[in-house]
Amino acid sequence: MTEIHTPRLLLRRWDEDDLIAMADINADPAVMQWTGDGSVRDLEQTADDIERWEEEWDEEGxxxxxxxxxxxxxxxxxxxxxxxxxLPELMPTTGICWRLGRQFWGQGYASEAAHASLEFALQDRGLDRVVGVARVGDTASANVLRKLGMAPERTMTHPEYGHDLAVHSIDLTEYEG
Known part of the structure; x- marks a missing residue:
């Protein structure tokens, strides 16, 4: 079981007790405004998401x-x-992402968790490069990407939704842990 402890957080694999809480987060329009087309996700969609995320763990490590x-x-x-x-234009690559409930915003949790994930990618999983993608105008996500040391790489248009995305990246030689 892969777990990462930070000073305030535990990053861990998913269990069935997480479904309701994650569905509540996904049902908040403020949380979802910068994701996909901005639509909220219901309980069934969240269950499908968690199942897909766990499959990615099994397939990709x-x-x-x-x-x-x-x-x-x-x-x-x-x-x-x-x-x-x-985002086929970015493939093949690995991306870093996060989504937190609104009550957890503004406390540094996203940066703390994302930093631990980036360290996991570059040091534990041996990836050479990681990208971060944020919708243009999503200043909170842009700030997290900056705190991670990721450099702006380019802008692109989302192939399905048509909005502009800012692509940031970092490679192992730039990472300062």
Whole structure:
């Protein structure tokens, strides 16, 4: 079982007790506004997401971690690594992403969790390069990418939704742990 402890968080694989909390996060329009077409996701869609994330762990040796607060045991959301297959222009590559419930914003959890995921990618999984993609205008995600040391690489248009995306990247030679 892959787990990562940070000062305030536990990054771990998913279990069935996470479904309701993650579905609540996915049902919040403010959380979802910068994701995909901005639509919220229901319980069934969230269950499908978690199943797909776990399959990626089994197939790729990495995936999206459930992010749990160490102090309370609450599920804050997810962070981790994924293959950005919905963005074929970026393939083959590995992307880093995160999504936290609104009550967990502004406390540094996204940066803390994403930093641990990036370290996992570059040092534990031996990846040479990781990308981060944020919608243009999503300043909170852009700030996390900057804190990770990722450099702006280019802008592209989402092939399905048509909005502009800012692609950032970092490779092992640039990473300062």
């Amino acid at each position: 990495f995936g999206l971690f459930a992010v749990e607060l160490l102090g309370s045991g609450e599920l804050a959301g997810f962070t981790g690594l994924t293959l950005p297959t919905s």
